[in-house]
Amino acid sequence: MDENDPWFDDKITEVESLDANLQKLHNAMKSLVTSRRELSLLTGLVAKSAAMLSTCEEHTGLSRALSNLADVEEKIELLRSEQANSDFFILAEFIKDYLGLFGAIKCIFHERVKAFQNWQYAQMQLSKRRENRGRFELANRADKLDQAQQEVDEWQGKVQRCQQQFDDISAEIKREMERFELTRVKDFKVNIIKYIEDQMAHQQQIVSYWEAFAPFAREIV
Incomplete structure (x- = not known):
């Protein structure tokens, strides 16, 4: 359609751009969720391997360190899983919901x-009916004029109703x-802050695990 209101041109462009970029972000978040879950599984394997190694290590200090390393990796495995859940439920699903909203807007x-x-x-039909009425008037077809006038009146009413519907939906959209x-x-502010705080809490927890493990590593002689 030939747009007479520049607001709609600008808004449609904005919506399409946001929708396209949100789709890219959503795809990236899905990949991140998958990667974190894979990392969680791999961290669990590291924990099991370290635990098995600690049982056959004869050096007491090294065995103790490996055992504690296994505990740390096991805790981090759970944290990685929690991070993946945060990625998914706090941000990925939120973005998915907004993609649905943008689809509805379009x-x-x-x-x-x-x-x-x-x-x-x-309007086109009204013009045709007026042309028909004009031809009947020129041809002095009085028998056709009443019907032609009724059709003109009918389509005038339709034009007015259609214009009103268009004006109403335009105003409602705005x-x-x-x-x-x-x-x-x-919504984005709340969810992004929540996501950041959640990720920071996980990172701080990981740091605390490694800080608690460090003395065992230093005790290896």
């Missing part, structure tokens, strides 16, 4: 285009988009 914009097309079709933008920014 459908609404399409409905506006359909409303415009209906309006244009009604109102809803303004509300959506405010909500979207708040």
